[in-house]
Amino acid sequence: MVIWRVDPPDGEPVFAQIVHSVKRAVATGRLKIGDRLPSVRELARELVINPNTIAKAFRALEAEGVTVSRRGAGTFVAERRVVVRADERRRRFRAALESVLADAVHLGLSEPEVRKLFDAALKRFRFDEGKREK
Amino acid sequence: MVIWRVDPPDGEPVFAQIVHSVKRAVATGRLKIGDRLPSVRELARELVINPNTIAKAFRALEAEGVTVSRRGAGTFVAERRVVVRADERRRRFRAALESVLADAVHLGLSEPEVRKLFDAALKRFRFDEGKREK
Amino acid sequence: MVIWRVDPPDGEPVFAQIVHSVKRAVATGRLKIGDRLPSVRELARELVINPNTIAKAFRALEAEGVTVSRRGAGTFVAERRVVVRADERRRRFRAALESVLADAVHLGLSEPEVRKLFDAALKRFRFDEGKREK
Amino acid sequence: MVIWRVDPPDGEPVFAQIVHSVKRAVATGRLKIGDRLPSVRELARELVINPNTIAKAFRALEAEGVTVSRRGAGTFVAERRVVVRADERRRRFRAALESVLADAVHLGLSEPEVRKLFDAALKRFRFDEGKREK
DNA sequence: GTGGTCTAGACCACA
DNA sequence: GTGGTCTAGACCACG
Known part of the structure; x- marks a missing residue:
């Protein structure tokens, strides 16, 4: 990429x-x-x-x-360091996600399509690294 | 809501x-x-x-x-009318989703957490309505 | 119609x-x-x-x-009665036509398409009647 | 101009x-x-x-x-990009054209006059450019 | 009553 | 310098 x-x-x-x-x-x-x-x-x-x-x-x-x-x-x-509280980061993520999903609905995407694209995207991101790596 | x-x-x-x-x-x-x-x-x-x-x-x-x-x-x-081409709307959704996921990683969310929040959010959206309803 | x-x-x-x-x-x-x-x-x-x-x-x-x-x-x-001067009515028509044609260009129509639609439309209008008919 | x-x-x-x-x-x-x-x-x-x-x-x-x-x-x-479906853009053009032609009739223009003004106007518009140019 | 247009002027964000 | 946002307030067009 x-x-x-x-x-x-x-x-x-x-x-x-x-x-x-x-x-x-x-x-x-x-x-x-x-x-x-x-x-x-x-x-x-x-x-x-x-x-x-x-x-x-x-x-x-x-x-x-x-x-x-x-x-x-x-x-x-930089070394990844988390500064935001757990509930705060969930709140932010949820808000951003809702905007994206609302747009998806208005764009005319179907639910399976959205699910598929989400799964595909998710695979490309590394969630649990960062604190260990060099 | x-x-x-x-x-x-x-x-x-x-x-x-x-x-x-x-x-x-x-x-x-x-x-x-x-x-x-x-x-x-x-x-x-x-x-x-x-x-x-x-x-x-x-x-x-x-x-x-x-x-x-x-x-x-x-x-x-308004009546929902889809105007954007299928590939174009997928492209837009994917781009927006990637930004949100990148932010999630940097916020320090874990993959299961993201998945859970996604599933929960998805349930609240109506993808396949709009063209029929009143 | x-x-x-x-x-x-x-x-x-x-x-x-x-x-x-x-x-x-x-x-x-x-x-x-x-x-x-x-x-x-x-x-x-x-x-x-x-x-x-x-x-x-x-x-x-x-x-x-x-x-x-x-x-x-x-x-x-009503009986059709023309009140506008010849140059004035040409000016008005030209201005309106130019807006329509500019929109056609931006809509992505081709010149032959426009010509064809114009010819087809023109046939449906009666320009030289009105003053004679009952 | x-x-x-x-x-x-x-x-x-x-x-x-x-x-x-x-x-x-x-x-x-x-x-x-x-x-x-x-x-x-x-x-x-x-x-x-x-x-x-x-x-x-x-x-x-x-x-x-x-x-x-x-x-x-x-x-x-901007680069010209066509987004509207072919039938939709024809529909829109036709509707706009019909209003202009109806007005022309009521203004008292003759058919040859309308034809002449249309041909003259058409020459000034560039239909098939946009996607290639600088 | 509704939305739409226009003006005037302050302040912000971007390249 | 550029465009974008927001406020305040007047006036118009429509149903």
């Missing part, structure tokens, strides 16, 4: 698309703890995007605890 | 929260085809939100085909 | 749909000069529409010179 | 006139895919119209898929 899924006219802000790309890559194992992300300038050149936008995305990732940046060395995938 | 889940400081634009509220209510059967939504002014009073903001949400809902508005009459839940 | 093409949730105001129905019927010969329209109450019952809305449409038709109403007798298709 | 055909007292809402202006300009090739529209504020100044009104028109254009807007960047003519 490709890491960078960035499409400026998509509607989602470009910096958010970068944030999502990294989070998806980490959550699916495409990026592992300790892996180094490209430098801001490098990535800006590759994706043809303003470096300020990349820098903003990286700042957001660090604020969320997904990455850590070490001066002069670069940005790295 | 309550229909209106609106919390201005939430970060998500208020009008989008209203849009989501209605889509969720329709998708879960809390609102049925032909049902009349509260009037713009009425809802504005109830939620303590500027009427223009409500009107904007209703316009967005109409543009998405979720409702129809009639001057002098009100705003109604 | 059916005369009354009225669909409240269509977006076009209901009274305007009635006006268009009558103008279309007259222009295609479905209604002829001197023909009597249904009474306001009769039509309101038939179309399940507020009588005020019908009355408003009939007022608009009379203002445009399409119909004449005779007290106690009803509303009748 | 001038792009902006906006006349506030015309009866048609100002924002709709702007929408039509852009659609016409794109459909006739006056604006090409990827072209940047004037900024909201710039156009507001030029047309002496409230920026919110311009913004509303641009939002409507985006909802119809004619343009894409990017925060911080501007509003651009």
Whole structure:
């Protein structure tokens, strides 16, 4: 799977698309703890995007605890550390899921189709790793 | 279930929260085809939100085909009509789902927890209705 | 062809749909000069529409010179009388046509398709009658 | 050809006139895919119209898929993508065309005149471009 | 009464 | 700089 899924006219802000790309890559194992992300300038050149936008995305990732940046060395995938209380994280997940499911209904997807796509997606994500790996 | 889940400081634009509220209510059967939504002014009073903001949400809902508005009459839940191609709607759902799952991983949810919450949520949505009902 | 093409949730105001129905019927010969329209109450019952809305449409038709109403007798298709200057009517037609054609392009219709639909539609309209008929 | 055909007292809402202006300009090739529209504020100044009104028109254009807007960047003519089913788009075109033709009859235009104006107008529209161009 | 349009002006988010 | 959101308030069009 490709890491960078960035499409400026998509509607989602470009910096958010970068944030999502990294989070998806980490959550699916495409990026592992300790892996180094490209430098801001490098990535800006590759994706043809303003470096300020990349820098903003990286700042957001660090604020969320997904990455850590070490001066002069670069940005790295961080050890996963859970900060949110159990009920709070369930609440957030449920809310996000409900929006997605409501959209699915309005898009005209059937329940079996949704179930199938969910199962398929779920397989690609690594839930119980992160705290053990390097 | 309550229909209106609106919390201005939430970060998500208020009008989008209203849009989501209605889509969720329709998708879960809390609102049925032909049902009349509260009037713009009425809802504005109830939620303590500027009427223009409500009107904007209703316009967005109409543009998405979720409702129809009639001057002098009100705003109604529309017949559900599927317009998007099958592959396109799968693509959209998959993308949205992946973001939600990536967030779940980073929130520290476990796979069984996610599965359980998904199953529970799925039960509340009505996938195969809409084209027949009143 | 059916005369009354009225669909409240269509977006076009209901009274305007009635006006268009009558103008279309007259222009295609479905209604002829001197023909009597249904009474306001009769039509309101038939179309399940507020009588005020019908009355408003009939007022608009009379203002445009399409119909004449005779007290106690009803509303009748009027002798066609042209009031607009030649250049003005060409200007109006051109403007309306351009909007329709622009929409056709954005809808994805092809030029031959448009040409064909135009030719087919044109055949159904009676341009050079009206001043002669009873 | 001038792009902006906006006349506030015309009866048609100002924002709709702007929408039509852009659609016409794109459909006739006056604006090409990827072209940047004037900024909201710039156009507001030029047309002496409230920026919110311009913004509303641009939002409507985006909802119809004619343009894409990017925060911080501007509003651009979108790749043309056909979403509506073939029969549906024919139905819509036919309905709009019939209203225009009925009006033409009532305006007193002759059939040859209508035909001539149609042929002339048709030449100015680009039906089969859009998916390939820059 | 209903929704729709337009203006004016503040403030935010993004590139 | 760009577009987006929200408020406040006037006025219009429709049923």
